[in-house]
Amino acid sequence: MRRSYVRALGAIGLSAALIGAAGCQAEKDNTAGSSDCGGKIAMFGAYTGPNSGLAIPALKSAQLAVKQHNAANPDCKVTLQEFDTKGDPTEATPVANRVAGDASFLGVIGGGFSGESKATMAVYEAAEMVMLSPSATAIELTAGGNEVFHRVVGNDAVQGAAAAVYLRDVVQAKKVFVINDGTTYGAGITDELTESLGALAGGTDQVQEKQVNFAATISKIKAAEPDAIAYGGYTNEAAPLVKQMREAGITTPFLGLDGIYDPSFPKGAGASAEGAIITCLCLPSEKAGGTYAADFEAEYGAPPGPFGAEGFDAANVLIEGLAEGNTTR
Template identity: 40%
Template sequence: MRSIVKLAAPAAAAALLLAACGTTGGDDTSSGSASGSSGGDCPDGISIGFFGALTGPNANLGVNINNGVKLAVDQHNAESGACQVTLKPFDSQGDQNQAQGQAQQAVGDSEVVGIVGPAFSGESKVADPILAEAGLVGISPSATNPALADNGWKTFFRVLGNDATQGPAAAKFITGTLGKQKVYVVDDSSEYGKGLADIVREDLGSADVKDNTVQTGQTDFSAVVADIRASGADAVFFGGYYSEAGLLLKQMRDAGLSDDQVTFVSDDGAKDEGLITAAGAQAAEGAYVTCPCLPPDQAEGSFVEDYTAAYGTAPATYSAEGYDAATILLDGIADGKTTREDLLSYVASYDEPGVTKQLKFDDKGEPSSVSVWSYRVEGGEIVADQEIDS
């Protein structure tokens, strides 16, 4: 396995920081040369792609991942004699309507031998069949819909647990740890949000007192807030992304539904500072989110230090998972697996320690090791709360 290179030199860190600015899609984001440096085993222009939101309402999550991927690529390229790899962006804007075109661009680029992503479940449902038909391996650091692994796509892998793990854990956390017995469940009608919320509903059983559905992009939740009040709920679970989650939370608190009365819990799609921005720091205080992701500050090796040096900020949601997904692809390239077919076979048999977990997949592309954590908004930041027992 490729070692984690510590980029301690100020010049290297500064170069990475400058390269990180403004990488919102459309241009190569690799800081290394595209030309090979390992002779015949390294085709000129060999590339991996990042497929996810680099612009759009949920771009924070995609940028977090892309930064982790870029760090892995830059560290790989900095190694002596390394085959120089270019990182190419495929900006879906987190919109499954954009996914088909982006997937076709990726498979049509013969230099691209592997993909980190797709990042979101909705876009994965559209893009993954296209990647599978072309034999282009994709490793998602963040798409959690369980059904994605049930389609027979031999190119599908993910480095985190799915919502069949997160959903029951969230329900257990709400009713067990938090002691809530009247839970109002809302979803944003997306492939991801509704899928997760439905699992939570099932596992809550009689504690699920009322259900509702909103739309992605909706901004007025007054009717939902009134219904939450009328239901007598002592907790709300929202399945969806941070933009809508934050606005719903703000309008709940503005309507007088305090944290003491109705605890707010959401998911990994809301685990972003955008939740606090949308809700306001006061309204967001005390809210919880669950995530099948490792707290970034617990990543192994020098990852946290390297990431902070490169970008001037600590790693955020799925940065470390993005790094791990990219590392698998880069390890394969370093091992001479520079065709799509060879790299796919390499990924399927991969079994090495990453910064988040042991990286190994079953025959459906699911990781061998999973965990779910709760996080809480404290002092205007989302901080790790506890690992939820399975």
């Protein structure tokens, strides 16, 4: 059995809901198998660029799911085509227009990030194409009534509350300085964290995407004298921030939310990453059910990375819908 943990959620309706929404235009080319089974799925995310370490494991896992399905069901072929957006909403929007305008695509896995998901939801909703994200966590994505967006992870309220409890009970912080990177994801998740921290929140700052000098933020941290620092954003800014903090003599415990659950973070921060705490709503690959982790390592020669299991599950939800004959949008 190759399925991972999300398949169990079928018992509470996730799988059934998505499969019901997964239908689309019949695939006409010879890669799609028979006209009443199989089809074509698009997947978009940051497959190149500084934050690609968060998205590539999900892509590889989705490709693995498709390969396994096609090997077991040669008369019900599913095709997966990926589109690299670099995680940028401005690049994701033309991709969405292209995919939505191509009747051969029957569903979408993505986006990997909240910002690109938010930017494209209306396009896919207008085309009546189901979206299933492996890793976009912003609350607003499911709060606005969009009828096609789904995800296989929890939202920022869940992670923000859990991080606040950890900072209070484990780190035993009395004052937490909160930093975000101004993105849809970073601002949203730190709002939830700050609310959950309540009186423990003591100071805040916002950095910018592609920022390289964090002297002003470091000065604010020193002035606030916190017991812990929490960061909501991505690795591209977090790694140099932490490195510069440590070089400036700040030894305060650092907690990063799941946007930095990325191999590029320790690589970029070097020794300064030692002791950093990272939270994630994702499932560690070794906890995934069935043979997923072993199959992934056999296929790629390395263990799955962050959000790999979620990418595998997202693909299998859509594949199952197509295999059951839902081949109209």
